[in-house]
Amino acid sequence: MEIYECKHKVKCDFSGCKNIATFSLVKRGLLRHDICLCEDCLNEIYNCVAKIRVPKAVESPFKLNKRLKKDEK
Numbered sequence: 001m002e003i004y005e006c007k008h009k010v011k012c013d014f015s016g017c018k019n020i021a022t023f024s025l026v027k028r029g030l031l032r033h034d035i036c037l038c039e040d041c042l043n044e045i046y047n048c049v050a051k052i053r054v055p056k057a058v059e060s061p062f063k064l065n066k067r068l069k070k071d072e073k
Contacts, residue, residue, distance in 0.1 A: 001025065001026065001027050001028075002025075002026050002028070003023055003024070003025055003026070004023070004024045004026060005022060005023060005024070006021045006022055006023060006024045006036055010036050011036070012036060012037055012038040012041055013035050013036050013037065014037070014041050017038060017040070017041055019038035019039075019040060019041075020038060021036035021037055021038050022037070022038055022039050022042075023036070023037045023038075023039070023042050024036050024037070025037060
């Protein structure tokens with residue numbers, strides 16, 4: 001899945017939104033699906049997803065070394 005800037009003037013795909021789409025969300029596969037979004041709708045989607053999905057932090061190698069020392073004892 002990728003996000004591109006819209007090159008054509010099209011209306012945002014969300015119902016009730018009358019803004020011009022600035023971004024296009026593309027799902028590649030056997031059939032190509034595009035969803036055109038304005039900047040406001042894209043920000044709303046981002047905020048909604050951020051409430052549900054929080055990226056996990058990468059574990060520090062320093063903590064890994066401490067865990068390895070505990071396992072050896």
